[in-house]
Amino acid sequence: MRLGVFxxxxxxxxxxxxxxxxxxxxxxxxxxxxxxAVIKEDGMISPLLQKEGADYYVLTEDLQTRGFTSSEVDSKxxxxxxxxxxxxxxxxxxxxVWL
Amino acid sequence: MGKEILFVVxxxxxxxxxxxxxxxxxxxxxxxxxxxxxxxxxxxxxxADGVLNCIKNQRSEAFxxxxxxxxxxxxxxxxxxxxxVCKEDLQRLEIKExxxxxxxxxxxxxxxxxxxxxxxxxxxxxxxxxxxx
Numbered sequence: 497m498r499l500g501v502f503x504x505x506x507x508x509x510x511x512x513x514x515x516x517x518x519x520x521x522x523x524x525x526x527x528x529x530x531x532x533a534v535i536k537e538d539g540m541i542s543p544l545l546q547k548e549g550a551d552y553y554v555l556t557e558d559l560q561t562r563g564f565t566s567s568e569v570d571s572k573x574x575x576x577x578x579x580x581x582x583x584x585x586x587x588x589x590x591x592x593v594w595l
Numbered sequence: 596m597g598k599e600i601l602f603v604v605x606x607x608x609x610x611x612x613x614x615x616x617x618x619x620x621x622x623x624x625x626x627x628x629x630x631x632x633x634x635x636x637x638x639x640x641x642x643a644d645g646v647l648n649c650i651k652n653q654r655s656e657a658f659x660x661x662x663x664x665x666x667x668x669x670x671x672x673x674x675x676x677x678x679x680v681c682k683e684d685l686q687r688l689e690i691k692e693x694x695x696x697x698x699x700x701x702x703x704x705x706x707x708x709x710x711x712x713x714x715x716x717x718x719x720x721x722x723x724x725x726x727x728x
Contacts, residue, residue, distance in 0.1 A: 505610065506607055506647075531607065535688050536688070536689045537687055537688055558609075560657070560658060561609060561654050561655045561657075561658045561659060561663075562607075562650065562653060563654075563665070563694075565652075
């Protein structure tokens with residue numbers, strides 16, 4: 497399965513994401529999920545970014561709304577626009593879930 | 596000195612209404628005293644993930660079509676409202692002082708005050724009422 501997972505909160509999603517398995521896994525960081533891409537906590541990157549083999553995307557509109565720029569985004573994460581997200585949803589993933 | 600109310604914000608901005616409700620309720624205190632015949636002094640404290648409300652250059656007008664939390668905070672600072680930000684939480688999330696909203700942009704004479712959580716606990720004890728958002 498090619499699975500796209502939307503994360504829109506800063507807390508409480510790590511365990512569920514850890515349990516999900518897919519041949520291709522994409523994690524879309526949107527709304528308050530964007531903090532996973534830009535904030536380190538006690539010097540550590542978000543545990544959410546440590547899923548092996550996953551592709552990470554962060555929505556630039558939600559990033560900028562919260563006062564961040566793409567230069568602050570972790571190197572594991574691709575910065576995408578709404579239009580990119582739609583393309584990814586239509587072309588790259590069969591199933592989409594919202595954590 | 597009238598009644599002092601401490602509004603504590605512990606959630607990040609935009610996803611839920613809570614942080615903005617706290618800020619607008621605090622602002623409303625300045626007009627509420629006309630109706631209840633008692634002076635009300637609001638104070639705000641940002642703790643835990645709530646400190647993320649205090650990051651500058653928010654662009655919600657451009658992307659969500661709504662006034663930013665930053666603008667609301669600047670308005671409160673311009674009204675001389677005392678606003679605290681928890682130092683330990685800023686350190687934990689590695690947010691440096693220069694990333695914080697600057698009240699002087701709006702001509703405010705007061706700025707966000709970085710204080711330890713102990714200080715915020717003391718404010719909770721000192722104020723007449725505490726509202727947690």
